[in-house]
Amino acid sequence: MRFSTVRTLALLGLGLSSASSAYVIHGYSNNDCGGDGTEINVWDNTCATWFPAFGSFKVVAYGSGGQIVRFHTANNCGGPILVGNWYADGSDGDFQVSDTCHNLGEGHNANAAGSFAV
Secondary structure: OOOHHHHHHHHHHHHHOOOOOOOEEEEHHHHHHOOOOEEEEEEEEEEOOOOOOEEEEEEEEOOOOOEEEEEEOOOOOOOEEEEEEEEEOOOOOOOOOOOOOOOOOOOOOEEEEEEEEE
């Protein structure tokens, strides 16, 4: 049986697109979701450091199941964990897509955001 090239490429694309996901937050430079904001995508099993430091955030989109969200003070995901250990898919009830603003604490800023396997 022969598959058409278009059908084969479409099936391959679907398979690759479901291989990973990302959680998305909107990070704000100040507490209470004030100041400059940046949308931040963090893919599964990666560490994002490209964004400006943020002191508060809103959850925009869920990531994959089996992934933990962590924010770090250092500009890498090997440094101390500032806050986190939420499930990226929102299944723990703490990391929820909403307009709720989450403060990282007075004087605390995240310089790295990670997504790690449970």
